[in-house]
Amino acid sequence: MSMEPDLRVSVLEGRRTVYGDPEIRLLEAISQYGTLTDGAAALGLSYRCAWGKIKAVEAKLGQKLLESTVGGSGGGSSRLTDTAQRLVDQYSRFRVAVGDYAQREFERCFAEEEQP
């Protein structure tokens, strides 16, 4: 019976979630591949789903996350705005730090003398 901690980290404004792991990973993938389509595919998401996530965050944030072009040689493209890039950088550092700390603390608090 090996247990492990699970953290769902997100950022709130007021009491509603603005973004979390899924959105940040999506932004990273889009940045890497250059298109929403490929970024979504890399995470196993449909275009529709990924687009919905991005739009939802933009709406809550009141700022654009993607700079997109439609049509053209490659069909189109998307790159992160400065706002989005800063979000990814800040959140990633935060997320890793908390995850690492939680793992250590979990092992300390749940140190088992095991059932007698």
Add this chain to the structure above:
Amino acid sequence: MSMEPDLRVSVLEGRRTVYGDPEIRLLEAISQYGTLTDGAAALGLSYRCAWGKIKAVEAKLGQKLLESTVGGSGGGSSRLTDTAQRLVDQYSRFRVAVGDYAQREFERCFAEEEQP
């Protein structure tokens, strides 16, 4: 636009959630009030809902969390088993530590020079 971190902490076995904040808070309330009915009410939960949460954790854990009596002077009562008490103690320490750390780290990582 003041943001704040939100942590959903839970404990997994394999890839399914065994328990988290809601279950632990419920156990604490039951311990405090002595009955499932009053513990649930204190958290604004229906008896049915609270009972379901407890049973779900017991099933996943394969261990009883409540020592209950039915009928009698007060109608009945529930108290935590040693297993449940240990769970509450371990998880609470863990949860507070991670929450505090996350708060500090959030402020550090998201330190804003604010939009120019």
Add this chain to the structure above:
DNA sequence: CTACGATATGCTAGTGCTGGCATAACGCTA
């Protein structure tokens, strides 16, 4: 022996979010 307050549990309606389907528009390229 009746009333009360609690545990115990199945069934199901409501509810909110997720994501799929369909469709349109766009701009290069051949």
Add this chain to the structure above:
DNA sequence: TAGCGTTATGCCAGCACTAGCATATCGTAG
């Protein structure tokens, strides 16, 4: 001017989770 790959978006079905309703049972007190 036809084709391709991408962005853009409305609509709605499905699914998971919540919690209310209904009911049964139990043990003490009066």
